[in-house]
Amino acid sequence: MTALPAARGVAPFLPLVVHAPHAGTHVPALARETLLDSARLRAELNRLTDWYTADLFQLPGAALCATPVSRLAVDLERYTDDALEPRAAVGQGVIYTHDSQGQRLRPEIVPEQRRQWLDHWYRPWHLKLELDVLASLQRHGTCLLVDAHSFPACPLANEDDAGRVRPDICLGTGANTPAWLLDHALDWCARQGLSVAVDFPYAGCLVPAVYAADSRVAAIMVEVNRGLYLEQPDPATAPALGMDCFRVKAALNALLLGMAGQLWAPGGWSSVGEPSGQVAREPGSQGARASDLMELRH
Numbered sequence: 699m700t701a702l703p704a705a706r707g708v709a710p711f712l713p714l715v716v717h718a719p720h721a722g723t724h725v726p727a728l729a730r731e732t733l734l735d736s737a738r739l740r741a742e743l744n745r746l747t748d749w750y751t752a753d754l755f756q757l758p759g760a761a762l763c764a765t766p767v768s769r770l771a772v773d774l775e776r777y778t779d780d781a782l783e784p785r786a787a788v789g790q791g792v793i794y795t796h797d798s799q800g801q802r803l804r805p806e807i808v809p810e811q812r813r814q815w816l817d818h819w820y821r822p823w824h825l826k827l828e829l830d831v832l833a834s835l836q837r838h839g840t841c842l843l844v845d846a847h848s849f850p851a852c853p854l855a856n857e858d859d860a861g862r863v864r865p866d867i868c869l870g871t872g873a874n875t876p877a878w879l880l881d882h883a884l885d886w887c888a889r890q891g892l893s894v895a896v897d898f899p900y901a902g903c904l905v906p907a908v909y910a911a912d913s914r915v916a917a918i919m920v921e922v923n924r925g926l927y928l929e930q931p932d933p934a935t936a937p938a939l940g941m942d943c944f945r946v947k948a949a950l951n952a953l954l955l956g957m958a959g960q961l962w963a964p965g966g967w968s969s970v971g972e973p974s975g976q977v978a979r980e981p982g983s984q985g986a987r988a989s990d991l992m993e994l995r996h
């Protein structure tokens with residue numbers, strides 16, 4: 699399989715914004731020309747791309763912010779100031795100088811080039827994300843922002859998990875993550891039979907600075923272990939969608955709907971995802987019911 703089905707073209711009407719910053723695979727020529735060894739590009743794309751996350755997390759009615767540009771050009775999930783960015787220590791700040799194997803990827807680019815890259819491939823997408831959140835706030839007075847990622851089943855060469863086993867799901871939290879939101883996601887993992895860790899192997903949740911700690915904006919990072927939905931025996935080889943990808947997508951849809959449903963007024967949108975005229979919510983229940991969730995094991 700090469701693609702997941704995606705229902706596009708539905709205008710956002712849910713108080714839900716999905717940000718998939720690492721799904722892009724396009725490395726623009728300007729960025730490619732700076733690579734010291736372009737023959738290594740494919741393997742590095744295989745390792746570092748959050749494959750298919752724009753489709754896995756795509757939900758009709760939710761706003762989706764997903765750049766086609768690869769993190770090997772600019773990484774949207776990084777601070778632009780290397781002094782603030784912890785991953786700059788391994789050459790993977792907003793513009794990578796080293797690959798995931800610790801090898802030199804490109805020389806330091808000159809400041810003018812850096813400014814151009816950020817203006818072309820970084821700032822427009824952060825602006826879009828900010829505007830997607832603003833549109834939700836204007837329409838609903840609230841917003842759920844989901845920072846959507848996937849991660850390799852085993853640590854890459856420049857990652858140190860300190861011997862811990864990687865979970866099926868990693869939930870990242872921050873100042874915009876209320877306890878109810880984390881509890882809902884943890885409960886979803888339990889119902890799905892998925893192992894989960896909070897802020898491991900990756901931590902935090904990207905929120906536009908203007909909305910940091912804004913109580914109207916609830917945010918959580920959801921990272922899916924690629925072993926759940928990809929056939930990729932070696933992280934350096936080209937991946938293919940595994941048979942479980944449809945179950946993963948269905949389960950993620952239920953998670954997104956459930957979280958957004960808790961954020962919105964109880965009962966205000968309970969027909970979403972239900973057959974017309976057959977809405978069946980138990981009194982006081984919110985979001986997805988257990989029976990809505992598909993069993994997911996691997």
Ligand SMILES: [Zn+2]
Binds near residue numbers: 720748846848
């Ligand atoms: Zn990612």
